[in-house]
Amino acid sequence: MKITNKINLITTAWIICVLIVVNIAVFYSFLKVTVNVEEKVVLQNADAILEDINNGDSNEVIKGKLTKYLTNGSFIRIIEPGSKIMNQVTHNQQISSKIKGEFVTKTKSKRYLVRTAQGEEQMLVVRIPIESNGQVIKTLEIGERLVGLELGKDVLLSILIACTILGALLSLIGGKWLANILIRPVSNMIDTMEEIEQSGITKHMVIEGQPKDELQKMAVTFNRMMDRLDNNIEKQQQFISDASHELKTPITVIKSYADFLRRHGIQNKEVALDAVDVIHSEATRIQLMTEKFLDLANTELENVLEKTTIDLIAFNKDIVKQIQRAYKREIDLHYSDESLTVIADELKLKQVMIILLDNAIKYSKEKIDIYLENQENATVIRVKDYGIGIPESEINNIFERFYRIDKARSRETGGTGLGLAIAKQIMKQHEGEIKVKSVENVGTEVELFLPN
Incomplete structure (x- = not known):
């Protein structure tokens, strides 16, 4: 399945779920609000009834007074303890017979769904205790038809279902449009990659404006x-x-x-x-x-280093002794600390030092100085010669493979133009750095930075 279709379906499913939750909340809120409004009206009628009837009234008088407050399909009851109906008036005996009377000591309201021959009816029954001398002696029970509730509920349900379907359709359309916008750069990248694969020629993507996302x-x-x-x-x-x-x-x-x-x-x-x-x-x-x-x-392929703790002073003394014995050149080692150690691959670090000293010997005739320093975040090895130097315009190129400033002279000295490229790669493996400072006809200084 395409990712655009996945985004579309997921967003649509999520929106439908949100709409269903919202619709349920709206539906039950509508029911609650409608019932609460009807309940307030019934309670107002109940207060009027309680003020109208007296304890000394006969059953006939009470029935007459209760009848005044009847509405279409409603009923009014006076219930004694034990849930015995003392008085009852109604316009719909079928409905009232399906709801049992109940004696209560606290005001209560309840919604009933009554099934009759004509269909289903929603009834709200409110029960109010009647007190005398601080005691509950009777209960006034009023049942009121919720005439508009059933119709309103059906209409609201139809509207919510229609809105949910419409929302789902709009979500599908909008989701497809949104997915196309989001995935367009990816599609462009895929098209570009396919063109590169077919033609074998690299190609760039066209980007409109500044990157924003x-x-x-x-x-x-x-x-x-x-x-x-x-x-x-x-x-x-x-x-x-x-x-x-x-x-x-x-x-x-x-x-x-x-x-x-x-x-x-x-x-x-x-x-x-x-x-x-x-x-x-x-x-x-x-x-x-x-x-x-x-x-x-090997340097480019082998990233695994056999690191050990190296005594840098003794390490460089051994290298200086070997080079002096082979080339009969003056090489001075300078250091101020009595102990300098680094964690590195000894053979690879020795390879770098030999490359630097070999270049210094080839391109200078004076003495060569090696300086060892311990800085805050790195240990530094500096190899300095006083030879022909490197033109400033060439310094950035000397780490390129086969790059040689003076090709004729390099052939005379046996150079291949690969030494510094190897040295740079070894320092990169050590997470270190190599820098070159040089002045033409004055000399060259190469610095090796090894992290502490």
């Missing part, structure tokens, strides 16, 4: 998702293009030198060794690039 906000979110998807597709295409271009060069070189060796053999040993060295160098570059591809893929 959740459905319009959902459409805006859908458009943002499409923008992000376009951006990811563009990045993927760029990644494939860059990866193909990066692999094409060493493969071309390897193929060229291999063809050279096939044509000329190894008669000239010196030339052959040069060709083998070039082939080995380019193959090594392909291997390094492939390893970087795998590192990047």
Whole structure:
């Protein structure tokens, strides 16, 4: 079932239930109000009767006085203790015979439904105690036909039923209109998705005016998702293009030198060794690039970190010792606190530090400084070099895959343009952040923020 039909049926069912409850309340309120009005009239007649009759009056005199107050179909009784009828006057013996007299000590009223040969009659019976010397000696019982009640009840019931049916029809029509308005953005989104599925081309939803409700906000979110998807597709295409271009060069070189060796053999040993060295160098570059591809893929796919508590000072001392031994470069470690610890994946954090130090070594010749600081909400590692720096216009691009400021120089230094992309992804997994500050021809400072 369509969601519009569900909304329509649910709203209609709810409105019908509300109308039924309201109709029942109106119906019984009408009955109560009508009976109360009649009861007041009967009580007024009862007061007049009680003032008119006297204790010393004979039965005939009392009957005569009671007869004056009779209306069509009503009855008036004087009842003694034991519910014995002492006096009774009536215009409809059939009705009065169906209602038994009752002796009461307190004023009471009750509605009766009497079935006669002519049909059903609604009767209101009011019983008022008659007192003498502070004691109840008799009961005045007056039965009055509720002439308009039965007819009014039937008319009201017909009107309420008609209004309920009309309300249900209006609810169906209005519910369908309302459901169409509410679901229109969803329908538009479905149509847009189907077009995207068929054409394979992303498309945005048309939004009229500013988003005012959740459905319009959902459409805006859908458009943002499409923008992000376009951006990811563009990045993927760029990644494939860059990866193909990066692999094409060493493969071309390897193929060229291999063809050279096939044509000329190894008669000239010196030339052959040069060709083998070039082939080995380019193959090594392909291997390094492939390893970087795998590192990047694993970093993006593996969100599970093996976190442990790391002594940051000892951790960085070990890395500095390894780098100094390998590259013979001056690296100074600075810290003011005697103890600095973080909770992180040690192998991944070490990978980030090696990426940053490797870049600093490649693009600077001076010493490299590492600063360890403990801030309020994060522990900060800063790696600072004094090399060629990065142009201000390029800083926002350096975390893109394969992005290299000076491609020629990067090839000389063996860079692939993937290191910072991997470092950023690892910091994201740690819910941390990586920032770069740089001044061209002055140096570069990279900051790692690890949450405490």
